Amino acid sequence: MRSFIAEVIDDLNLKVDDFEHLVFILPSKRAGTFLKKAISKSIAKTIISPSIFSIEEFIEQVSGLTYINNTEQLFKLYETYLTVGDFEKESFESFLKWGQTLLQDFNEVDRYLIDGPKLFSNLSSIQELNHWSLTNEKTELMKNYLHFWNHLSPIYSLFNSKLLQENVGHQGLVYRTAAENIGTYLSHNSKNHVFIGFNALNNAESEIIQTILDTTKSTIYFDIDSYFLEDPVHDAGLFIRKHTARWDYLKKNSLKGLSNYYLSKKKIKAVGVPKNISQSKYVGNILEEIQEHTPDQLKNTALILADENLLNPILNSIPETIDKVNITMGQQLGNSPIASFFESLFEIHEQRTTKGWFYKDFIRLLSHPVTSILLNTSGFSTNEVITTLKTKNWAYITKEHIASVLDFKIATIPLLFGQAFMEPKQFIANSHVLILELKDIYTQNGNNLALEQLYKFHTLFNQLQDLLFKYDYITNLKGLKTLYLQLLSSETLDFKGDPLEGLQVMGMLESRNLDFETVILTSVNEGILPSGKSNNSFIPFDLKIAHGLPTYKEKDAIYTYHFYRLLQRAKNIHLIYNTEPDVLEGGEKSRLITQILTDPNRKDVTEIIASPKVTILQENVESIRKTEDLISLIRTYAAKGFSPSSLSNYIRNPVDFYKQNLLGINDIATVEETVAANTFGTIAHDTLEELYTPFIGHELSREGLEKAKSQIEDTVQKNFKKTYLDGDFSTGKNLISYYVIIKYIQNFIEIEIEGLSKCTTKVIALEQNLSVTLKIPGIEFPVVLKGKLDRIDEVDGVVRIIDYKTGRVQKSNVEIKEWDSLVEDYQYSKAFQLLCYSYMYNHIHPSNSIQAGIISLKNLKAGTQFFAKKESSGRATKEQQRIASEIISEFERCLFHLISEITNPEIDFLEKEV
Structure with a gap:
């Protein structure tokens, strides 16, 4: 493969005796490095290097101005904005949101040599039409808004004047000044100029190049294939067709640089892969294959990133066996x-x-x-x-x-x-x-x-x-x-490397004028290549058309040219696109791929959809084997005491019991921005305990309950501070939780007062800790069952064990049909806990007339939800709600079986699906 730059040097060798007195102008700095290499290869003697400029460097030299950085431009533009007009000005912070857009518009106006005052006058008139009002007088807001548009022209003129006074300029101003100074430049410079590989030119560039070509023995080489140039509608040849039709120089001289490589035999593969990381991995596979089978091919391989955000994943996907990689683009700081x-x-x-x-x-x-x-x-x-x-x-x-x-x-x-x-x-x-x-x-x-x-x-x-x-x-x-x-x-x-050695990684614009045998192009998606419609301008579309400013259509044509130019001389082409349209990662497959696939003259294009190999992972149930150390840990825990909640945790998932209860691995501590459910429950429990403590050993009375009712708010506040620590509950959801607890307890005490007319209630104990040593057949070490009972009272001679819950409780949670379901189904954990409390109380205070129930503070209207053993479906009777000795015996059987399973060294802790 003969590169475009090499062909240009070969042609110049036939016509020029001395390269030293030439001035080369190229679209980018990078192309200049390859030009120097091509010149050194083509000559057999030592010479002084000719002058080689990128177009921006050359324009700067012609203008006599220096480019000012973008940030400094913003400050100077804001300074100008403040001094023009007497309308209300925005803060700098607000200006930053739209100042960059205005700078881009000023830049475009100057680069295309547009009459700025005339354009901004048209723009002001458009805004006047868009904001007309039926009333005679406009509002102050409308006046300020329109004042800004009316003053755009003086802002533009004064801004440029200030920059010129300091001998600096934004890109557009430098280009406009260069176009004005080109005659002066040529009067002091007798060298011939060679323009290489240009396509889309703004008006300033076009005027400068044409002036040089018309007045000196300079020349220009276009990098274009005749296939695109001769097609009257193909965007890849759009700009060069315009140049040949409009430039006097090209009307008199033949087009140089014209080639016929595009229709030569190639291997073109369009590959769709899901998401950006998959693109990176697929590129890694391509490079690995090249390195394995044809390593010399890497010297003439370019990896082009249409989306430069792909650089980091690409770098992590390049095989380690590739030792020479040159990265043109920089890594985003x-x-x-x-x-x-x-x-x-x-x-x-x-x-x-x-x-x-x-x-x-x-x-x-x-x-x-x-x-x-x-x-x-x-x-x-x-x-x-x-x-x-x-x-x-x-x-x-x-x-x-x-x-x-x-x-x-x-x-x-x-x-x-x-x-x-x-x-x-x-x-x-x-x-x-x-x-x-x-x-x-x-x-x-x-x-x-x-x-x-x-x-x-x-x-x-x-x-x-x-x-x-x-x-x-x-x-x-x-x-x-x-x-x-x-x-x-x-x-x-910026990365440091040899720009002429190894695999070349670069962006789309860095590839200008460069040719490679193997091209890997990523992110060939709509919205990226081409970039599609964008409205980052104050100048409307129709006004741009009227004044000859470029629109998204010209931008699309520029990307189309770059795309096809890469394909012209390449032999192996990989076009990779993302199959999953995404706002951030581009849209559907690019129209450029579709054009190639539907081109009747291209029969060597294949399209595939690639996807990573998906290995189905076998879901193994976690199993914890009971080693001697674990058995020792279980014995220690049994001696300290199983609680109803820990046993319920085992029923729910034995592995959770192992991690949380035996190993003590708890949930990660977090800041309670809003009151958590367990904190809410603790505050309610502590408040009820404090309010009812005076009744221990006594019957409830109206006077006592009314007194307790008057103390609710202070008690809740005190317990909030104790449990919620330094958390704030003066505003927001926490304040709502505070008043919800107060309301819950007020409602509860009011129901207690109403109940006094129907029965007598004596409080026996509150928050009582119980502990019972169990003698389980087959277990030789001590086993303790322990727990804390929220409330024990006696209602008309019947002892009741009461558990407070702040959540909603259904009857189905505390009523059972089959005994085995208690220790197999977590749904009955509340019934299991009630029976644990009853078993412990009965062990210490034997009785044949116990009831155990839950009072839901959230659902007080449902009353106390008592445990009941039902023989069949239907409503539980009061007799079924009594926890008699036979129920205690049945529960003991289930409890012993459960604890035996936990302590049995032959039974592993097996994970349950929660």
């Missing part, structure tokens, strides 16, 4: 851990309220690896700090809270959390100190990649600091963060 650290630092200070820092934001910063490094170096464990704030249930973290767990005398702590409401300049100053601390840590650890990233952040914060001292528009952290993120989005960590 915004994807580094340090970037997310500073973003979290911004957020925690930006979002602080008068209550303090919200715990999720605080934990996010504390959990960050960079924060851990800083705090661990200072002698603190981030895990311990996080555990403390979760244990104390701090939903909002104040400086006092932080001072109780961290030492503010250590320099790092005040830098992170020292000031409640930080000013932008102070934030930058703190960030500089943190960067220096991290530099020392990374230097000691030998983390060179982190040091490179850190240096980039050092320069970024220096830039922010300079802007803050130069301009006074940024007055809060929100505005500083917006500017920081804007600067960060354009920062990259």
